[in-house]
Amino acid sequence: MMDLAGNLTEQLEELKMFQRVDQELGATLDFDNVLMLTMDWALRRTGAAAGAFVTFSEQDEQLRSLVALGYPNPRDKTWQLNRSIIGRAVRTRQSQIVTDLASDPDHLPEDALSETRAAVAVPIELRGKVIGVIWLESEIPDTFTAANVAFVQRLAQRAAIAFDHARLYREAARQADEMASLYTASRMISATLERPQVLATAAQALATTLRVSLVVIADYCKLKDEIEIVHAYRLATARRAAAVLPQIGSVFAIESLPEVRYTIETQRSCSYTVNARTLSETLRNFMIAHSVRSLLIVPLVTSPTAINMQQIDTVGVALVMESRHDRYFSEEDRALAEALGSQIASALRQARLYAEVRELEEIKSHMIRMASHDLRNPLGVAMSYFDLLIESLGEQNFSEAQKRYIQRINNAHQAMRTLITDLLTLEKVESEREGIWQEIDFNALVSAEVEAHRAAADLRRHTITLQLPANTLYVRGSAAQLRQAISNLMDNAIKYTPDGGLIQVRLSAKERRLLFEVQDNGYGISKERQDRLFSLFYRAREPGTDHITGTGLGLSLVRTVIERHGGRVWVNSEAGIGSIFSFWLPLAQNLNA
Numbered sequence: 334m335m336d337l338a339g340n341l342t343e344q345l346e347e348l349k350m351f352q353r354v355d356q357e358l359g360a361t362l363d364f365d366n367v368l369m370l371t372m373d374w375a376l377r378r379t380g381a382a383a384g385a386f387v388t389f390s391e392q393d394e395q396l397r398s399l400v401a402l403g404y405p406n407p408r409d410k411t412w413q414l415n416r417s418i419i420g421r422a423v424r425t426r427q428s429q430i431v432t433d434l435a436s437d438p439d440h441l442p443e444d445a446l447s448e449t450r451a452a453v454a455v456p457i458e459l460r461g462k463v464i465g466v467i468w469l470e471s472e473i474p475d476t477f478t479a480a481n482v483a484f485v486q487r488l489a490q491r492a493a494i495a496f497d498h499a500r501l502y503r504e505a506a507r508q509a510d511e512m513a514s515l516y517t518a519s520r521m522i523s524a525t526l527e528r529p530q531v532l533a534t535a536a537q538a539l540a541t542t543l544r545v546s547l548v549v550i551a552d553y554c555k556l557k558d559e560i561e562i563v564h565a566y567r568l569a570t571a572r573r574a575a576a577v578l579p580q581i582g583s584v585f586a587i588e589s590l591p592e593v594r595y596t597i598e599t600q601r602s603c604s605y606t607v608n609a610r611t612l613s614e615t616l617r618n619f620m621i622a623h624s625v626r627s628l629l630i631v632p633l634v635t636s637p638t639a640i641n642m643q644q645i646d647t648v649g650v651a652l653v654m655e656s657r658h659d660r661y662f663s664e665e666d667r668a669l670a671e672a673l674g675s676q677i678a679s680a681l682r683q684a685r686l687y688a689e690v691r692e693l694e695e696i697k698s699h700m701i702r703m704a705s706h707d708l709r710n711p712l713g714v715a716m717s718y719f720d721l722l723i724e725s726l727g728e729q730n731f732s733e734a735q736k737r738y739i740q741r742i743n744n745a746h747q748a749m750r751t752l753i754t755d756l757l758t759l760e761k762v763e764s765e766r767e768g769i770w771q772e773i774d775f776n777a778l779v780s781a782e783v784e785a786h787r788a789a790a791d792l793r794r795h796t797i798t799l800q801l802p803a804n805t806l807y808v809r810g811s812a813a814q815l816r817q818a819i820s821n822l823m824d825n826a827i828k829y830t831p832d833g834g835l836i837q838v839r840l841s842a843k844e845r846r847l848l849f850e851v852q853d854n855g856y857g858i859s860k861e862r863q864d865r866l867f868s869l870f871y872r873a874r875e876p877g878t879d880h881i882t883g884t885g886l887g888l889s890l891v892r893t894v895i896e897r898h899g900g901r902v903w904v905n906s907e908a909g910i911g912s913i914f915s916f917w918l919p920l921a922q923n924l925n926a
């Protein structure tokens with residue numbers, strides 16, 4: 334009777350314990366925590382003196398302790414599968430209970446504490462496979478009773494599941510980390526349009542995300558069927574820093590590099606180790622020359638563009654290399670490298686386009702400047718002789734048709750002269766030095782410009798209003814340039830407003846800036862064209878404005894002038910309603926601001 338009651342109490346105790354085990358193991362996704370908790374429970378319940386959570390890897394048949402409690406020294410120990418009690422538990426999939434260690438043929442003295450007499454090894458199984466062993470030892474021979482062993486077996490089942498959850502969680506966390514670093518890397522790579530910077534960040538991103546010591550980027554030239562090394566990067570912390578970096582500018586024929594050809598043709602990455610027998614001569618020599626042990630060749634393939642869906646180009650390859658130790662590149666490593674490779678290829682393509690556009694821009698500006706200088710004089714000469722000719726022929730002798738021709742020639746001349754003058758003003762502003770800047774009374778400047786435009790406005794029956802601040806606002810700068818900027822904005826308001834419009838000019842100050850605005854109720858500009866208004870030669874051509882002549886230079890001059898004076902210009906406009914062109918400028922220090 335007493336026994337039965339005792340037994341029941343024990344079972345109840347055990348049930349309660351497992352409830353807590355389940356709670357605690359279920360509450361943690363931390364790998365180390367699962368192991369610690371398991372071992373802690375096992376030792377407490379069995380009264381063992383020491384114990385270890387041993388993992389078993391099927392691949393290399395290795396038994397290694399992950400957590401060891403009760404040993405005098407930290408224990409990172411391995412056991413032999415064929416010669417240890419732990420190994421026997423794995424092989425037989427049975428719990429091994431040993432009451433007299435010394436007489437067990439599989440026991441090696443270094444596998445336990447010297448005072449240990451008894452031990453138990455309980456296999457941990459998950460989905461029909463042994464994934465580890467719980468090992469416990471004690472100096473008391475009869476510590477491991479059947480009840481104790483049964484408890485450890487049940488604990489092992491629970492630990493296996495918790496262990497699996499924690500492993501999955503750890504894997505997911507690693508993948509999330511990988512995604513995050515991929516994201517950061519690709520942002521870094523596409524943050525610049527300058528090729529040298531793209532190459533540098535690309536190589537660095539590959540080295541850090543794949544944790545390798547050396548990365549080389551090579552351009553691929555399809556026409557010559559060769560690759561050229563354009564960048565090499567070594568992790569600062571990589572040892573063997575004495576090893577030479579591959580020479581920038583070295584060229585290799587693809588013919589001699591079947592491994593690179595394979596990657597270029599299949600657009601798939603592929604890994605090699607230096608002692609692989611099938612390695613090509615060239616690649617082996619390259620690897621030896623740079624002390625490389627493992628290498629991953631990554632294709633740099635651009636993704637299709639919105640403009641050309643078919644355009645998938647291999648622009649080069651990245652050689653991702655490890656010189657410190659042998660490195661196995663997993664499926665995930667390769668996927669990561671390929672994803673980065675395509676980012677790098679796109680960034681390189683962008684950089685190339687950017688360089689091309691910039692070069693064209695420079696050529697264009699240069700041509701324009703040369704042309705305008707060279708055109709101005711001959712045009713002046715031609716027109717003076719034309720006037721002389723007309724005068725000497727006597728205007729009264731011309732027919733109506735001839736008079737119309739003359740008018741057209743004059744109009745064309747006028748247009749050319751405006752274009753040349755605008756271009757030269759622009760160039761002058763860009764090259765003028767700030768040495769000649771002075772303090773300018775901006776109220777006076779604005780009033781004068783408004784007055785100067787009254788006649789032109791009257792011709793179109795426009796009303797101009799002017800609103801000035803009570804204080805005089807001062808700006809440091811070039812009066813001629815600023816006058817030109819204001820004048821261009823007013824010219825435009827007059828030009829791009831149908832007859833009888835209202836043009837409101839306002840000047841005000843806020844904080845340490847002045848705000849200048851010209852508002853009209855004219856044709857306006859639709860949103861999609863507003864971005865480009867301030868670019869050289871851009872003309873918006875809204876409906877109704879076809880007849881208005883211009884060069885598309887006025888607003889780019891305004892922008893150049895305002896930005897050179899430390900300000901900013903912008904537009905608010907709606908097609909068919911009107912526009913407000915505004916700019917702000919910093920006020921000169923301490924003056925009526």
Ligand code: ADP
Nearest residue numbers: 825826829857872873874883884885886887888
């Ligand atoms: P343009 O010589 O053509 O006037 P600008 O550089 O001064 O050159 O202006 C660029 C374009 O911006 C003009 O062609 C016109 O389409 C548009 N624009 C400028 N000012 C106005 C305005 N006040 N209202 C409507 N459109 C304007």
